[in-house]
Amino acid sequence: MPAETRIYHNPKCSTSRKTLDLLRDNGIEPEVVQYLKTPPTRAELATMIADAGIGVRAAVRKRESLYAELGLADASDDELLDALAEHPILIERPFVTTPKGTRLARPIDTVREIL
Numbered sequence: 746m747p748a749e750t751r752i753y754h755n756p757k758c759s760t761s762r763k764t765l766d767l768l769r770d771n772g773i774e775p776e777v778v779q780y781l782k783t784p785p786t787r788a789e790l791a792t793m794i795a796d797a798g799i800g801v802r803a804a805v806r807k808r809e810s811l812y813a814e815l816g817l818a819d820a821s822d823d824e825l826l827d828a829l830a831e832h833p834i835l836i837e838r839p840f841v842t843t844p845k846g847t848r849l850a851r852p853i854d855t856v857r858e859i860l
Contacts, residue, residue: 750775784833796847
């Protein structure tokens, strides 16, 4: 499968690395987007989150110190999307998109649904 499959990847994250390995173990060489260097736009984020069938809050790394610093615990979905677009470190990872759909690989096995 060519690069119709994409992983929003952080090489420092073990879950992200394991998800990339899972794709490659299934014969898929995805387009690897290091989202901290090349962040998705707010619109791309909104689409990925909706396509993954999760809420915006589920796409936010709540353990990231910036989450508390920005006071996002009570933020609206719109405010969260703004924060994700402005501070990609807050994006939960990894998101995987394939022709069969989009998943946030938490847990990793959810990606199997779209292979």
